[in-house]
Amino acid sequence: MTNIRTRLTEDTKTAMKAGEKERVTTLRMIGAKVKDADIAARGQGKDALNDDDITSALRGMVKSRQESVKMYREGGREELAAKEEAEIAIIREFLPPEMDEAALEAAVKTAIADSGATTMKDMGKVMGALKSKFGASLDLGRANGLVKAALSA
Template sequence: MLRDKLALALKDSSKADDPVRFCTLRLVHAAIKDRDLAHRASGRDPVSDDDIGQILLKMLKQRKESSRLYEEKGRHDLAAQEREEMAVIREFLPAQLPEEKIREVCASVVEETGAQGLRDMGKCIETLKDRYSGQMDFSKASGVVKEMLK
């Protein structure tokens, strides 16, 4: 289970002398705990591995954007720290599909669902999320599907 793997890595990093890894894993742990509390408050089950994968993807995306902004502003030291954190987060994500494969998968889902226009986009994205949760960036997939349905 991904939650256990993260907890073990957090424990190990607290003993090792790697402050970036430790702080990043603490942030991940806090985000998962926060989502658990939100789920509990609304009467839902604790977060699943798929939910944790989505949390990790969101954190990765935030760091990618921060790194880009830091580079633009000439803060290369902070950009490097963001990239280090991204490397730690990537360790716990399943392998992401390459862009060509995303296009291929989107085309097959559009064909399968019989989508005719942009109004069917939600159906396509929902199918992609069911099949490929944690394996692709759905903002990219959304753009690809939108392009195909125009």
């Protein structure tokens, strides 16, 4: 399986050869985000990012664009919202498939049971268990809401 960096480089070359300007722009933007994150990690004495770290950065990019889409729609700027959604679609190509709601709920219930969590004070344990078990394939933002709901019920 190729890693995200390799796929990103290959996809950029392919899009350039095909003359897909918007796709090339988005792929280059993703590459720049990865390089920025690498530089930040080196500043903290860490090595280059692994695929899980890159996946987290890409999820952040998707989240910020989703917020932009919402603001553009509220402001009546449909063309800008459509541009952001096109970027989201390209970024998602590099993300692992997200768990469906039922699988995520089951994973949260299992993590709560396995960690013996009973109150909100145990939330860190549950989130840590989920992250170690599912890594980058888990959207921590979605899981966070389910864990909070389960522990406060």
